[in-house]
Amino acid sequence: MEFIVETLLRVDRSATSLRNVKIETQVNRYAEGSALIHMGNTHVLCTASVEESVPSFLKGQGQGWITAEYGMLPRSTHTRMKRESAEGKASGRTLEIQRLIGRALRASIDTSLLGERCIRIDCDVLQADGGTRCASITGGWVALWYAIEGLMQRGMLVTDPRKQAVAALSVGVVNGEPRLDLNYEEDSACDTDLNAVMTANGHWVEVQGTAEGQTLPRSTLNSLLDLAELGIPELFKIQSNAVRLA
């Protein structure tokens, strides 16, 4: 048991610091917006595709929509996963994650200013080391920003629909210690895992905490929320640099 504790020591960063984060922008020559985000060894390729139509439930209402899809390459993981197209359907986990990303990114946009247009964010995990859904949100926002920037520059939008940045981090309790931005090893070892999505003005968009094995007193829940509020602003700085280059 001590061995496991050993491997879960964080030697390269403190409990409250992020992994190295890097966002490359406009990496795909076809997509209206794109970003390749690295959070440590988690690498997610995000593209934003502008479609000049909206889902049927919005037709004729003069407003737009943001939606997301998520996928993992078969060998993004330690052991190869089956390809979902071979399985014949997206798994429950995949569907749950892409619903989360869509809701998170819609919070960053005033869709009533977008026209009858859908922007579809594809988040494809090239390599996974924990926190892929959070990285998808953070990187997806950058891809979305560029797609809208393009619409603005081509004069296709009257008013800028971008309200604020949105970013996400996972926090959890490992070895009794609340930690920020868990990697895969930490995520697997901890019973409590909370994904936090916030806006640049400090509001919450989503909180999804699970404490299946070791339930959580309110005080610990509060600590985790505090920790997320501490770390997410770091991501806003990196996102801000990524779009300043545009």
Next chain:
Amino acid sequence: MEFIVETLLRVDRSATSLRNVKIETQVNRYAEGSALIHMGNTHVLCTASVEESVPSFLKGQGQGWITAEYGMLPRSTHTRMKRESAEGKASGRTLEIQRLIGRALRASIDTSLLGERCIRIDCDVLQADGGTRCASITGGWVALWYAIEGLMQRGMLVTDPRKQAVAALSVGVVNGEPRLDLNYEEDSACDTDLNAVMTANGHWVEVQGTAEGQTLPRSTLNSLLDLAELGIPELFKIQSNAVRLA
């Protein structure tokens, strides 16, 4: 607009009170445990089925498993939904909900004491008026309790694996007011919706909050958590009565 506000006035209960809750027990002659829960006009039939085997990832480890499935009858809703068997697959929402119910109920059981046995909780919504996933958890726990009671009485378990009750409620902000146990009309109208799952000893199992339209300052998030902590103990009393009759 005032009209809409009007209809969302709560005339029959206060913002911090529950709807009428009723749990009928052992309503199915075949299932090892069953409960029919009414939370206002939301009615969910929960059955617990004991299977003498575990999923393959647990084979040979001497422990058990709890899992859940969720469905809505086609006309449980205002307008008829398509039957998921006709659609060829469960929707993303269905998969997300049944994963939540499974995690919630596993928190109430020490699965290492269950033997190599799986208890499958089926939650079928007969009529839906908001809060069906929370009702499924609250009612599902009662069905699970009876299934384990039966195993105990037949001498198939050495130690009682039941740790504590688990129950769930939705809370949200409607007309600027935090409210407990939203019905469908309130749920549709509010931007912020938080599902809270707690154990009878006051710990948190799950928190799933979404503020897609109107993001949430931390102070409001805290109020919603407080409200859930206020209301869920009412459910523990009702669950307690439901199993005392056994």
Next chain:
Amino acid sequence: MEFIVETLLRVDRSATSLRNVKIETQVNRYAEGSALIHMGNTHVLCTASVEESVPSFLKGQGQGWITAEYGMLPRSTHTRMKRESAEGKASGRTLEIQRLIGRALRASIDTSLLGERCIRIDCDVLQADGGTRCASITGGWVALWYAIEGLMQRGMLVTDPRKQAVAALSVGVVNGEPRLDLNYEEDSACDTDLNAVMTANGHWVEVQGTAEGQTLPRSTLNSLLDLAELGIPELFKIQSNAVRLA
């Protein structure tokens, strides 16, 4: 072997009498018509949903359609069945049954008087003890009656399209004895099983007899037809009471 015969003795009713039948009406607050039918321990929830369109093969012909869907809750049976949405499709048995229910109920209605409207009958088995397809027809007719009554009262139909009641019973040969309204145990034990669907004016709508193991001389086939003609009128009385309350 004597033991099996013993258990198949009917102690609570004669070979030619029905189980206790009860029909609760308008049990669902959203459906245009609904009924919960109990035939002994077989319980089926039937809802009728009015849709203001018809299948494509009927478009523009000025007439309506009646169709049915059938499902069993996973734990409606002695051992839990897999959920059909998880299986990815309805089974052959399910499809066969819902085609039967649809044909049977169409015989009770003059669909040319219904307008371009489809009434969809959902029959969901909450608990199964034999005869679920017959109970679905008998209960489905009551739900359909109420749905049309509502259309009449709201002035949406010029002429009443209801022609006559339709009801159904199973008959079979058990221990060499023709019996009415088989329960699951009798149904499993008998080689010959015949489902009879009739109208209130004594005509036949469907006869589906199967004698896979022990084939049937014409004289026995005639006896089974006689027995169905004896029992089904009892159901018409119960249906009649169920709709008189409207």
Next chain:
Amino acid sequence: MEFIVETLLRVDRSATSLRNVKIETQVNRYAEGSALIHMGNTHVLCTASVEESVPSFLKGQGQGWITAEYGMLPRSTHTRMKRESAEGKASGRTLEIQRLIGRALRASIDTSLLGERCIRIDCDVLQADGGTRCASITGGWVALWYAIEGLMQRGMLVTDPRKQAVAALSVGVVNGEPRLDLNYEEDSACDTDLNAVMTANGHWVEVQGTAEGQTLPRSTLNSLLDLAELGIPELFKIQSNAVRLA
């Protein structure tokens, strides 16, 4: 309207006579048994494949099984149908028919004498002009006979499991007249359609009658049963010739 009646006059045969029936045997060089049956313009290719295993519900019980699959070539019909493999699943009608064929053919065999062996009958409609399910049963029996004959000749069976021939015909009421062996045009025009499956000793295996549009008094139902009993023995003679050649 008179015109339609005209076309439904039977000019080439009487109401109580069959179409031309021809059965070619052993038409496939790989199948253990095969037959190509022509009933007028309905042509069905039937093959019987012997598999040295049984479905899982029969494993270890020392007995065999007969099962059937049914398909229509896309252009077996007046207008091309979609290929079921492209649709992703067999239709309800297909599943219903193959269950019927399987039950019918099992009535001709003592499966307890077959060993743990499954014989699978494939019935593929090359051209359809009504009565394809009945032709499948009649031709399928011949294919099955040859498959068992082969097992007997190779000494793989101790006792002959063949009990009796099984054959099937459709009967119906057209222009008020009960008729035998309906073609597609008659089948489409008549409200009452009854498929009869009998054994060579004059017993009934299946009766499936549907009178969706024009319900049926018992006297007419009796006439249809009489008519089937009159016509099916013709098929037994033709089957008998088809297997005498072996």
Next chain:
Amino acid sequence: MEFIVETLLRVDRSATSLRNVKIETQVNRYAEGSALIHMGNTHVLCTASVEESVPSFLKGQGQGWITAEYGMLPRSTHTRMKRESAEGKASGRTLEIQRLIGRALRASIDTSLLGERCIRIDCDVLQADGGTRCASITGGWVALWYAIEGLMQRGMLVTDPRKQAVAALSVGVVNGEPRLDLNYEEDSACDTDLNAVMTANGHWVEVQGTAEGQTLPRSTLNSLLDLAELGIPELFKIQSNAVRLA
């Protein structure tokens, strides 16, 4: 090993000769064109169905389309295959073959002269002994010819869109010897298999050669191409006879 070589000796024909080829025409009373082709023991039923619409990517362009579907009856093969409708989808091999047949047949037609019309060629293998995709192309062309002949005779086409015949053969290296028109046994034994599709004017439409086990020097590749050019003209003669009868 010598034994295997022995069985692969061609005793009934030379390495450069075809099997017996026979094409029966207009064998289906409903299809606009049809042909049953026998290449030795390979038998394929080809039908051509004229549809008065085109796929969506061609809508409004005033031109037509030719497409193909391919299937094997379950017992067309030595051991029974699973029915693709039961599998829920067409296999990769099936999809690959029907794309090949479609491309090949489109090369024989000037689709710009066809009007907004799709001709769908169904190739169903009744019995398979190697070379089914080639037989499908050769027989499919005959079915297509008749379908267009019918359109011409009914005055539905202004200019004849038929450009030239298309036919196909497989060639391969067996026992070190290039051979024409392989049967199943030869096809299974050889490492190199090349399907050649040509037009009656001696041009190539498709060449698909695979040398997975024993790779191929250019000189052998050239020999195989020569051999195909030698054999395919035989098929043009047979096709020509098959359509001269029209």
Next chain:
Amino acid sequence: MEFIVETLLRVDRSATSLRNVKIETQVNRYAEGSALIHMGNTHVLCTASVEESVPSFLKGQGQGWITAEYGMLPRSTHTRMKRESAEGKASGRTLEIQRLIGRALRASIDTSLLGERCIRIDCDVLQADGGTRCASITGGWVALWYAIEGLMQRGMLVTDPRKQAVAALSVGVVNGEPRLDLNYEEDSACDTDLNAVMTANGHWVEVQGTAEGQTLPRSTLNSLLDLAELGIPELFKIQSNAVRLA
């Protein structure tokens, strides 16, 4: 028309030269082998995953297997494609391509020396500009080489099973001129498209040529084969450098 010809002029390279080719190796920290190949703007990520089991048809024969899967990210293309997992199945094109890649790579390995082991090559197209299947083969060989190198270094193989490099190129006729290594624009414009797969010793593994619109005299077919034989050796040099670094 002149305009189109204009855009299809090759300004940056001659008709017989390749695009810029770059292969990055071991780009994925989990896969046993990996390579990211750039052929101009076509970018394919190839991973090789070693599995210690073989498909069922090879079980117990002491030999290994190489297989491939292929996918395109939704926005690898000019306009976004639907995700195949959302479609519920891989398309015919996808299945055809992955069968081709598998056959091609198996030609580079003596699978009898691999042990009962399967190496699965995943080729995921990050950006597509023509020739993705050829790039997958060329890059996939590098990933496969590294996976086997790892098995050799860990002593898990007795004899090196690598026989020779395999690489692939597309050739086609554009503006009447045979050209090497077509990009998407050229590929779309040309009627004749031939994919060539060769081994480093100059043998052919696969040739797949399609001339749907403009059929091909043998002389042109020969020119295309010549052109491929000219260009593919360039790829062997680049592959050789990519593995020399190991």
